[in-house]
Amino acid sequence: MATxxxxxxxxxxxxxxxxxxxxxxxxxVWERFSFYGMQALLVLYMVDQVLTPGHIExxxxxxxxxxxxxxxxxxxxxxALSSQVFxxxxxxxxxxxxMGGWIGDQVLGRRTTVLIGAGLxxxxxxxxxxEVTFLLALLMLILGxxxxxxxxxxxxxxxxxxxxxxxxxxxxxFNLAINIGAFIAPLACGTLGELYGWHYGFGLAAAGMxxxxxxxxxxxxxxxxxxxxxxxxxxxxxTATDMPMMWALGAMLLLGTLYGVAYAQEFNVFNIWxxxxxxxxxxxxxxxxxxxxxxxxxxxxAFTPLVLRLWSAQRRRGIEESDLAKIGLGSALGxxxxxxxxxxxxxxxxxxxxxxxxxxxxxxxxxxxxxxTWPTTLALCSRNAPAALGGVIMGVAFLTNFVANSxxxxxxxxxxxxxxxxxWLLHAAITGVGAVLIFAFHRPLNRALCTPRPEG
Numbered sequence: 001m002a003t004x005x006x007x008x009x010x011x012x013x014x015x016x017x018x019x020x021x022x023x024x025x026x027x028x029v030w031e032r033f034s035f036y037g038m039q040a041l042l043v044l045y046m047v048d049q050v051l052t053p054g055h056i057e058x059x060x061x062x063x064x065x066x067x068x069x070x071x072x073x074x075x076x077x078x079x080a081l082s083s084q085v086f087x088x089x090x091x092x093x094x095x096x097x098x099m100g101g102w103i104g105d106q107v108l109g110r111r112t113t114v115l116i117g118a119g120l121x122x123x124x125x126x127x128x129x130x131e132v133t134f135l136l137a138l139l140m141l142i143l144g145x146x147x148x149x150x151x152x153x154x155x156x157x158x159x160x161x162x163x164x165x166x167x168x169x170x171x172x173x174f175n176l177a178i179n180i181g182a183f184i185a186p187l188a189c190g191t192l193g194e195l196y197g198w199h200y201g202f203g204l205a206a207a208g209m210x211x212x213x214x215x216x217x218x219x220x221x222x223x224x225x226x227x228x229x230x231x232x233x234x235x236x237x238x239t240a241t242d243m244p245m246m247w248a249l250g251a252m253l254l255l256g257t258l259y260g261v262a263y264a265q266e267f268n269v270f271n272i273w274x275x276x277x278x279x280x281x282x283x284x285x286x287x288x289x290x291x292x293x294x295x296x297x298x299x300x301x302a303f304t305p306l307v308l309r310l311w312s313a314q315r316r317r318g319i320e321e322s323d324l325a326k327i328g329l330g331s332a333l334g335x336x337x338x339x340x341x342x343x344x345x346x347x348x349x350x351x352x353x354x355x356x357x358x359x360x361x362x363x364x365x366x367x368x369x370x371x372x373t374w375p376t377t378l379a380l381c382s383r384n385a386p387a388a389l390g391g392v393i394m395g396v397a398f399l400t401n402f403v404a405n406s407x408x409x410x411x412x413x414x415x416x417x418x419x420x421x422x423x424w425l426l427h428a429a430i431t432g433v434g435a436v437l438i439f440a441f442h443r444p445l446n447r448a449l450c451t452p453r454p455e456g
Contacts, residue, residue: 018159021170023219024152025177030212031118031148032181034125035093036297037189037205038141039267040290042089045198046082047272050131059134073413079272080413086268087409089138094401096146101393104151111220114155117147118213125206129199149398152216155223157382168323168379169308175375176304179367181208183297190290245384248448249393251441252324252380253400258434259331259373260404261411262338262427263366267293269412270341270359273420277345279353287356295360299367307371323376324446328438330372331431337365338428345420369431380449 049055056062069084070076076084100117104110124140127133156174160167185205193201271289274280280287314320321329344358381397415423438445 033208037185040186040190083412091405097150100146101150120144128202179300264408295363330369331435333369335432341424
């Protein structure tokens with residue numbers, strides 16, 4: 001199978017991607033449908049229902065959980081508690097792939113681990129239909145995502161030789177598929193949940209996960225052969241040539257985390273801000289606030305082929321930016337998106353009612369930023385990771401999102417104590433600093449990451 005932008009003349013006749021990429025990609029369409037469908041509803045569900053008086057008391061384990069949080073952060077309002085829960089949930093979704101990668105590499109194998117993860121996620125979405133199992137549902141989703149995320153991304157890299165130039169475009173196509181799911185999910189699950197009942201939206205998310213698991217199972221023969229798991233094998237030692245690369249990867253991931261803090265806030269406080277401060281009426285129709293996250297997926301789907309063509313044209317002319325420079329540019333685009341929310345907040349403070357365009361523009365900038373940052377980050381990790389630790393290194397990449405989402409939840413809990421303009425200005429500064437630092441340290445990092453490495 002090949003698409004119009006697989007057969008890039010810059011890559012030659014062998015540029016068509018293997019069928020396994022498409023099975024992995026369509027698996028991710030439905031896995032992301034379930035994830036983003038639930039995420040589009042999560043904060044609103046918490047502030048409007050499950051964490052409000054009369055409901056929060058019914059959630060198993062919530063009393064002790066809230067006491068523990070307030071012991072660290074002080075008294076939390078419903079909004080602040082919701083932000084912290086959102087931040088911790090999304091953070092641990094990106095922490096557990098580190099353990100899931102190790103299980104896939106050293107214990108069960110990647111395919112088995114992915115299927116276990118899909119089952120746990122489907123169960124978690126079903127448990128979201130009941131208030132009493134709210135925390136248990138989040139736990140199942142965290143564990144399931146940990147088993148699935150790093151291993152399925154590593155399997156994309158397994159389809160290609162280490163220095164195959166199709167690797168970065170492959171991850172871009174993989175993330176294109178992810179964002180098809182991310183686009184559809186808020187429109188389907190978000191609309192169903194916001195307008196007709198939260199639990200209907202969560203149920204639809206569960207169905208999406210089941211479909212994704214079925215596609216993955218059907219495509220098993222098209223994936224890279226799975227090496228026998230050596231349970232007693234020692235962790236491979238890093239060589240002298242590995243160490244500079246490992247330090248450079250660590251620095252790159254740390255700086256990219258700053259972009260992730262601002263990006264995550266689009267799915268946390270943004271919906272609360274947009275519902276209160278924007279005019280969502282279009283031609284007499286009031287757009288559901290859960291539709292905003294759909295723009296993220298829509299723009300990524302729409303612009304990924306165009307960006308790939310741009311990179312191809314730059315490559316043929318010898319002017320393509322390095323992968324590290326792409327990550328810095330993506331961070332700068334995120335800062336521009338946050339400045340749009342600053343402007344909209346100032347309009348509201350002056351008595352105006354900003355339209356949906358301000359939020360749409362913000363999502364556009366972050367979508368372009370995502371195309372430049374995340375697929376490129378995964379490709380760099382996949383290309384530079386020692387072969388026996390591919391799943392673990394992918395887990396480390398997702399670990400940066402653990403830090404970013406933890407910070408997103410903590411900063412989001414201050415939303416009610418700040419003006420909206422200052423809140424978004426803070427996020428513009430965070431991702432802007434990330435861009436500046438990436439470009440400041442571009443040369444030494446790029447040197448380490450571009451050092452040729454042997455197959456193995």
